[in-house]
Amino acid sequence: MFAKRKEVILLVFGKGGHNAQITRFIDNDNINQLPLIALTSADNIHKKIDEKYFCLEARDKFSQLKNLFIFCAYVVVAIAQMFRIITKYKVIGMISTGPGLAVIPGIMCRIMRAKVIYFESWSRIEKPSLAGRFMYWISNQFYVQHQSMKAKYPQAKYVGRL
Template structure:
């Protein structure tokens, strides 16, 4: 049986949170293939495994159908990768690209773990509003968020 752990991380703080999580993850002897799905691969990233760049779903300059189209085309690579595995676990630390990747993971029978960004205290992130209903496990890093995400689990900060 082949297992895949797919990490979804975007730019900035989302990627910093992924790096902290990944440092703990690599210290465990896990028999699986690792995949990093990101909007743009960060130079010098210490990830051991395949990486797929899917581009931004919502660029900083604003939404455009062109960026959405390019993102969806690149998600075909993600779907092809998911199709190769019997078990998929997707771990997301944020951005909008996590939505499409989580949906694909669910289509292929995978489990989704989402960690809401550490920069949120009193309101939901764009991604969190939707992925809360897709995720098998939804973690918050600030206890204040438990009031607006009642099924979430408090994990503390990464």
């Protein structure tokens, strides 16, 4: 069953600025010739993405009360969607521009020995994001878009704005 799966790159990103960053990355970078699939909460995705899987955001940044329920639902949906993806495809790499919805897929990709690349959000200039704090330890390569963030993530690579 798993022997003849198609190799893909998994893009994990959220709405708004996270979607804009992954769009810039796809437009400005030559990401192999492998198919791209997305695990995202965004409605509109880049035309080069072959297939989209929906995932909830890991938290509601406007309501602390809802966060426990939203996080539990996110974990269930993220794991279920990742199982759908890994039974259909062989994920050889994951690229994420955040937000927190990247954490569970990042862990699962590392378990499957897929390379994980994470870009800390360009909106982070002085303070690390919660997702970034986790993904710094999960990812194989961690990139920051502001030089000032190198102080918070000493092993990160500075790439400038996507």
